[in-house]
Amino acid sequence: MPDRTQRTVRDLRRGNRSALLRHLYFEGPLSRLELGRDTGLSAGSVSNVVGELIADGLVERAGVADSDGGRPRILLKVAAGYGHLVGVDVGETRVRVGLFDLDLTELAVTEHLLSDGGRDVDHVVRLVADGLRSVTADAGIEPATVLGVGVGVPGIVEQGWDSAVVHAQTIGWDAVPLGRLLRAGTRLPLYIENGAKTLGQAEMWFGAGRGARDAVIALIGSGVGACVVADGKPYRGATSSAGEWGHTTMRVGGRRCRCGARGCLEAYVGAASLLQRWRGAPAGMGEEAALAALSERAGHDQEAAALLDETAEYLGAGIADLVNLFNPERIVLGGWAGLLLGPRLLPAVRTAAAEYALRQPGRHASIELGQLGTDAVTVGAATLPLAHFLDSGGRAPSAAGNSAARTVRWA
Amino acid sequence: MPDRTQRTVRDLRRGNRSALLRHLYFEGPLSRLELGRDTGLSAGSVSNVVGELIADGLVERAGVADSDGGRPRILLKVAAGYGHLVGVDVGETRVRVGLFDLDLTELAVTEHLLSDGGRDVDHVVRLVADGLRSVTADAGIEPATVLGVGVGVPGIVEQGWDSAVVHAQTIGWDAVPLGRLLRAGTRLPLYIENGAKTLGQAEMWFGAGRGARDAVIALIGSGVGACVVADGKPYRGATSSAGEWGHTTMRVGGRRCRCGARGCLEAYVGAASLLQRWRGAPAGMGEEAALAALSERAGHDQEAAALLDETAEYLGAGIADLVNLFNPERIVLGGWAGLLLGPRLLPAVRTAAAEYALRQPGRHASIELGQLGTDAVTVGAATLPLAHFLDSGGRAPSAAGNSAARTVRWA
DNA sequence: ACAGTTTAAATCACGGCTTGAATTAAGGCG
DNA sequence: CGCCTTAATTCAAGCCGTGATTTAAACTGT
Numbered sequence: 063m064p065d066r067t068q069r070t071v072r073d074l075r076r077g078n079r080s081a082l083l084r085h086l087y088f089e090g091p092l093s094r095l096e097l098g099r100d101t102g103l104s105a106g107s108v109s110n111v112v113g114e115l116i117a118d119g120l121v122e123r124a125g126v127a128d129s130d131g132g133r134p135r136i137l138l139k140v141a142a143g144y145g146h147l148v149g150v151d152v153g154e155t156r157v158r159v160g161l162f163d164l165d166l167t168e169l170a171v172t173e174h175l176l177s178d179g180g181r182d183v184d185h186v187v188r189l190v191a192d193g194l195r196s197v198t199a200d201a202g203i204e205p206a207t208v209l210g211v212g213v214g215v216p217g218i219v220e221q222g223w224d225s226a227v228v229h230a231q232t233i234g235w236d237a238v239p240l241g242r243l244l245r246a247g248t249r250l251p252l253y254i255e256n257g258a259k260t261l262g263q264a265e266m267w268f269g270a271g272r273g274a275r276d277a278v279i280a281l282i283g284s285g286v287g288a289c290v291v292a293d294g295k296p297y298r299g300a301t302s303s304a305g306e307w308g309h310t311t312m313r314v315g316g317r318r319c320r321c322g323a324r325g326c327l328e329a330y331v332g333a334a335s336l337l338q339r340w341r342g343a344p345a346g347m348g349e350e351a352a353l354a355a356l357s358e359r360a361g362h363d364q365e366a367a368a369l370l371d372e373t374a375e376y377l378g379a380g381i382a383d384l385v386n387l388f389n390p391e392r393i394v395l396g397g398w399a400g401l402l403l404g405p406r407l408l409p410a411v412r413t414a415a416a417e418y419a420l421r422q423p424g425r426h427a428s429i430e431l432g433q434l435g436t437d438a439v440t441v442g443a444a445t446l447p448l449a450h451f452l453d454s455g456g457r458a459p460s461a462a463g464n465s466a467a468r469t470v471r472w473a
Numbered sequence: 474m475p476d477r478t479q480r481t482v483r484d485l486r487r488g489n490r491s492a493l494l495r496h497l498y499f500e501g502p503l504s505r506l507e508l509g510r511d512t513g514l515s516a517g518s519v520s521n522v523v524g525e526l527i528a529d530g531l532v533e534r535a536g537v538a539d540s541d542g543g544r545p546r547i548l549l550k551v552a553a554g555y556g557h558l559v560g561v562d563v564g565e566t567r568v569r570v571g572l573f574d575l576d577l578t579e580l581a582v583t584e585h586l587l588s589d590g591g592r593d594v595d596h597v598v599r600l601v602a603d604g605l606r607s608v609t610a611d612a613g614i615e616p617a618t619v620l621g622v623g624v625g626v627p628g629i630v631e632q633g634w635d636s637a638v639v640h641a642q643t644i645g646w647d648a649v650p651l652g653r654l655l656r657a658g659t660r661l662p663l664y665i666e667n668g669a670k671t672l673g674q675a676e677m678w679f680g681a682g683r684g685a686r687d688a689v690i691a692l693i694g695s696g697v698g699a700c701v702v703a704d705g706k707p708y709r710g711a712t713s714s715a716g717e718w719g720h721t722t723m724r725v726g727g728r729r730c731r732c733g734a735r736g737c738l739e740a741y742v743g744a745a746s747l748l749q750r751w752r753g754a755p756a757g758m759g760e761e762a763a764l765a766a767l768s769e770r771a772g773h774d775q776e777a778a779a780l781l782d783e784t785a786e787y788l789g790a791g792i793a794d795l796v797n798l799f800n801p802e803r804i805v806l807g808g809w810a811g812l813l814l815g816p817r818l819l820p821a822v823r824t825a826a827a828e829y830a831l832r833q834p835g836r837h838a839s840i841e842l843g844q845l846g847t848d849a850v851t852v853g854a855a856t857l858p859l860a861h862f863l864d865s866g867g868r869a870p871s872a873a874g875n876s877a878a879r880t881v882r883w884a
Numbered sequence: 885a886c887a888g889t890t891t892a893a894a895t896c897a898c899g900g901c902t903t904g905a906a907t908t909a910a911g912g913c914g
Numbered sequence: 915c916g917c918c919t920t921a922a923t924t925c926a927a928g929c930c931g932t933g934a935t936t937t938a939a940a941c942t943g944t
Contacts, residue, residue, distance in 0.1 A: 069489060069514065070931055071482060071901045078480060080903085095921060101479065104903050109923055131912040132920020147700020218833055229833055259836040276711040290798075292710075293549070297703060303834045306797040311790040311829055314723050323829045379722040379736070386717040387701075387798060389710020418722055418734045422629055422640055423714045481902055482930045489931085506892060518931050521892055542941040543891020 078103060078111050079455030083120065086140050087164075087452060088267075090423055091124035093135035112138065114379045120144055140164055141243075145451070146203055148250075150190055150213040151257060154179050157186060159193030160440040161208075164266070164448070167432070168441070170200035180216075180233035183243065191247030210447025211250050214257035214439045215240065218303045226254035237289050253446035257439045258305070259296060262289025264442030265394050265447075271309060274392040278384045279432070280307065281397035282377075286328040288386055297388075308332065310383055312376055319398030330376040332401040340369055353402055360406070371432040374407045378414020385419040385427045396432030404431040484865060489514060489522050490866030494531065497551050498575075498863060502535035504546035523549065531555055531867045551575055556862075557614055559661070560855030561601055561624040562668060562848075565590050565644055570604030571851040572612050572619075575859070577679075579852070581611035591627075591644035594654065601707070602658030621858025622661050625668035625850045626651065629714045637665035643696070664857035668850045669716070670707060673700025674860075676805050676851030680844040685803040689795045691718065692808035693788075695760060697739040701799055708799075719743065721794055723787055741787040751780055764813055771817070785818045787827020796830040796838045796869040807843025815842045 070426065080323050081101050086092060087120050092100075098108040101189040115121040116138075124139035142165040151158040153176075160171040172193045180186055190213070198205050217230025226241035244252055262279035267272040271279060271291070286308025290297035308319050308328035316325030317335070329335050337343050340356055342365060360366040381393055395404050395411070412429050419427070476871070492512050497503060509519040526532040527549075535550035542788075553576040562569040563585075571582040583604045591597055599622070609616050628641025637652035655663055673690035676682045682690060682702070690700040697719025701708035708715050719739035720732050727736030733747070740746050744764050748754050751767055753776060758766065770779040792804055806815050823840050830838070 069485065069689075071485065071899085071929090072931095074480065074482065074485065074901055074930095093921080105922070106904075106924080107902055110902080113923090121588040129911050129920075130732040131918080133910040133922070238537050288798075292703065297708075297799075299703070299834070300802040301800060303831070303833065304798060306800075306831055306834065309797045309829075309831050310721070310794040311723055312725050314787055314790050321831060323793070323831075337579075363794060376725055379725050382734070383721040383798075383943065385793070386720045387699075387715060387794075388708075389717075391711040414718060418720075418736075420714070420717055420720050420732060423710070423712065423717065426712050482928085483899090483902095485901095485930055504892080515932050516893070517895080517933075519930080524894085539942050540891075542889080544893070544939045546892065 075111070075114075076455040076457065078107065079115060079457075080453055082108070082111055082115065083140060083456050084452050086138060088120065091137040091139040092374055093137055094126060095135060097138075103162060103316055115165065115456060116447065117465045118456065142167065145209040146201070146207050147209055147444040147447050148194060148211040149260075149440040149442065149446075150193065150211065151260075151439040151443060152180065152186055152190070152213060152215045153257065153439070154216060157189040157193060158437070158440050159190065160196050160444065161197035162441065162444045166441055166444060166448070169203070170197040171440070172196045172200070177231030178236075180230075183235065183238055187240075187247065190244060194248060194250075200305050205250075209451050210253060211244075211248065212253045212255065212260065212443035212448075213240070213244070214255060214260035214443040216257050218301075219254055219256050221302055228253070228254070232233065247422070251447060251450075253443075253450065256287075256302075256445070257443075259289045260286040260442030260446065261396065261434070261436070262291070262442070263296070264434050264438040265289075265330070265432050265444075266291055267437070267445055270394040270396075270430045271392060274390075276388070276390045277392040277394065278307075278388055278390045279394045280384065280400070282331060282395070282400035282403070283397040283436075283442075284332060284334045284399070286332050286397075288425055290390075292388070305397065307380065307384065310380065310389045312379060327380040331373050331380065335401075336369065336373060340366065342366060350398060350402070355397055357403055357406055370403070370407060373411065375411035375414045377407065378411045378416075379418045381411065381415045381429060382418030382424070385415065385423050389423045389429055393427055393429045394432045395429065396434065398436050401432060401435065434458055478631045486522070486525075487866040487868065489518065490526060490868075491864055492521055493519070493526065494551060495863045497532065497549060501550040502548040503550075504538060505550055506546060508549075526867060529867065553578065555618045557612070557618050557752050558620055558855040558858050559605060559608065559622040560851040560853065560857075561604065561622065561734075562854060563591065563597055563601070563624060563626045563848040564668065564670075564850070565627060567601040569848070569851050570601065570608050571855065572608035572614070573852065573855045577852055577855060577859070580614070581608040582608045582851070583611070591641075591646075594646065594649055594651075598654045598658065600650075603653060605659060605661075616661075616844065619661055619665070620862050621662045621664055622655075622659065623666065623671065623854035623857030623859075624651070625656070625666055625671035625854040627668050629712075630665055630667050632713055637663070638723060639665070657777065658763060662858060662861075664854075664861065666854070666857055667698075667713075668854075669698040670700045671853030672807065672845070672847070672850045673702070674707070674851070674856050675701075675845050675849040676807055676843050677702055678853075678856055680849070681805040681807075682803060685801075688803040688805065688806055689716075689718075689799055689801045690805045691792060691795065691811070693744065693806070693811035694808040694812070694847075695743055695745040695810070697743050697808075698853045699790055699795065701801075703799070718791065718795065721791065723790060738787065738791040742784050742791065747780065747784060747810075751777065753777060761809060761813070768814055768817055781814070781818060781822065784814070785821035786825045788818065788821045789827075790829045792822065792826045792840060793829030793835070796834050800834045801838055804838055804840045805843050806840065807845065809847050812843060812846065 079362045095107045098105050124137040127135040142163045147162045149160045156175050158173045161169045174189045215228050216232050220227045225239050228238045228240045249368050258281050272278045275294050277291045281287050288307035289307040290305050309326045311325045312327050313325040317329040319326035319329035337352050360370045505519045509516050532549050533552045535548040538546040553574045562573045567586050569584045572580045579621045587602045626639050627643050636650050639649045639651045669692050676690050682688045686705050688702045692698050699716040699718035701716050720737045722736045723738050724736040728740040730737035730740040748763050771781045783883045
């Protein structure tokens with residue numbers, strides 16, 4: 063089937079509304095003249111489209127630029143109060159629900175700890191629905207102003223034509239029709255996506271990935287994964303499971319990984335694996351605290367230092383794989399373990415990556431530390447409905463008449 | 474900068490011309506009614522656009538379907554004789570130039586062997602220009618009917634804004650401004666691309682990849698590389714060097730690769746590496762013949778069999794990396810060594826890939842043998858101008874007034 | 885041979901959109 | 915206040931796709 067993205071003059075207006083909205087959102091405040099120069103639209107078109115966006119309440123004045131003798135420019139911005147967004151982080155240990163305005167300023171947040179690792183699907187679904195009601199009430203907004211709900215989950219999300227189905231091994235979910243289940247609790251548009259991908263999108267929008275077109279967000283936690291962005295768009299693959307970097311082979315026939323294969327990157331650099339192999343691991347300590355202890359001990363303990371040196375080499379080689387295969391301009395190292403170990407390991411990781419990557423792509427790729435912690439899964443999930451809204455030119459889908467989770471679209 | 478792909482009603486017509494042309498090209502012959510059904514265009518629009526394409530000579534009648542009592546459907550197809558395409562394969566051992574019609578039927582071909590491994594850039598450029606003249610004369614066509622020249626080269630091609638620059642280590646080329654050099658010999662639009670990528674495109678268009686949207690063409694020769702296709706488009710990366718699969722790490726600190734790094738897949742499964750490690754390698758035999766001998770000897774020689782078993786495991790793990798990272802629906806194993814060893818190794822490769830790949834993406838990916846030999850680099854190169862032509866809706870760029878190689882666009 | 889029915893394709897009126905040119909708006913300066 | 919400069923708006927024109935209508939081309943029955 064041919065690709066049918068634009069075909070009538072109405073699509074033209076929608077495309078140009080989207081282009082102006084996105085440009086204002088990421089680069090604003092801007093004048094109409096700058097919008098025209100940057101987007102290539104004629105002055106008349108900018109005037110027409112901006113006029114419509116202002117009439118719709120999506121765009122507002124943001125001040126006046128000083129004049130050197132001609133007519134002064136009026137600055138414009140996206141109206142932060144036009145609508146609201148909800149972001150949900152469904153994790154192994156908690157369900158976190160946040161309400162944001164269009165600037166992604168957090169207006170309310172609620173969090174529930176899970177005692178069973180998230181295995182009880184119905185319980186999680188109930189917590190999401192309750193959290194949605196709670197943040198809406200806390201912020202004192204009308205539910206009708208919510209443009210959509212983005213949900214990040216710790217597994218693979220298959221985007222079916224009428225529902226999102228989640229496979230999340232770490233919380234024991236197998237083909238859970240989460241879209242349909244959440245639909246029972248709300249009429250708002252739903253956008254369900256892998257949590258690593260929502261965290262990756264957050265880094266791309268306002269973290270270390272900002273401004274890059276081809277990037278990889280490499281996430282190290284207990285497990286290891288990546289979010290690949292190609293030409294500004296997320297790389298999904300045939301069934302949306304692309305980016306399983308943690309299960310690429312670093313040593314054929316090597317250490318057994320919890321996924322079942324041998325020699326996976328995760329079996330060498332995942333926090334769980336590190337702590338398993340560390341003979342000085344303190345007993346009874348949580349994973350994060352234990353890894354912090356390992357990092358601290360590496361300063362004066364040879365075994366801990368050697369373990370982290372080996373980790374840096376494997377990480378560097380794994381990053382070199384990303385460089386050689388994806389040819390990104392930027393690699394962002396994130397995840398709770400990545401942020402914890404990053405400051406100490408990054409120089410050695412860069413050295414190792416330079417050794418294993420081809421010279422030409424390696425020269426073009428910077429390796430940087432992420433800027434956002436794991437709480438950013440929530441705001442990253444809120445970017446899902448926002449991206450959709452911006453892509454549609456600010457014409458949100460109707461909350462009524464929809465019986466399924468929305469197909470997820472990214473920035 | 475916002476993505477500005479369509480903005481005026483002229484772009485609408487261009488997009489719809491492109492959609493109809495591509496659909497007719499890949500799926501034709503078809504009636505107007507089928508075109509409308511498949512593309513979603515209204516009957517009136519199909520009538521208008523097809524009428525224009527017929528008037529322009531791009532589309533012609535291809536027969537009439539039988540009628541059951543209503544008006545019979547008229548079948549349409551792209552006019553094979555509308556224009557011509559040239560495909561060039563610049564390799565280590567030869568320069569091959571072919572002239573094709575729009576159906577990619579070969580009308581003439583010429584080939585020159587290289588005695589210096591392609592190191593003399595000026596000599597290669599002269600051979601290309603001479604070959605172009607030669608095939609044009611042999612086929613007895615007007616040069617003005619040639620829509621463009623596609624060139625496949627054995628290295629990384631950086632697509633600059635006004636020229637293609639080639640880095641091809643195997644033929645000793647470092648930052649060769651091939652676009653500018655070839656420009657001196659012809660006014661035709663030039664499209665320069667990595668030969669593995671043109672071969673990959675050929676497999677996608679009329680080989681084992683046909684019909685797939687997310688695929689990887691994995692090429693095994695002396696070296697190892699891949700051509701990644703995402704959502705029907707080639708995955709390029711920031712500087713067009715994506716797909717260097719042969720230099721992903723299979724064993725941290727392992728065998729030294731000719732690229733300088735340790736543990737690369739190429740150091741384990743590339744033909745050059747295999748022959749280097751085979752103690753029974755016959756002296757004075759060419760690479761292809763020697764590999765054929767290895768394959769044949771594996772039937773009754775334990776060492777040869779063990780070497781190929783190890784190769785299958787590394788190949789399977791390398792393919793599993795592609796599955797886990799790119800989530801393709803299809804992996805095509807090609808390249809001269811891949812085609813030679815494929816029939817014998819494919820069962821073991823599939824077994825190994827299933828062991829190393831995650832279950833969910835692994836279940837969705839088929840692993841198949843390529844259908845085209847290395848001569849397909851030439852016809853694959855011819856698909857570059859053709860893809861551009863189809864993408865532009867059949868409005869070819871003017872040959873005059875262009876001082877640089879064209880930015881390459883793929884199917 | 886003709887009328888009626890069916891299916892395919894062409895034609896037409898209409899509305900929407902962007903563009904470039906012309907006009908209006910809003911400063912600064914003498 | 916007039917002139918100049920720069921920003922924004924308005925207007926006429928052309929292009930495009932759509933849905934409704936008309937025309938075209940077959941088949942069947944009388």
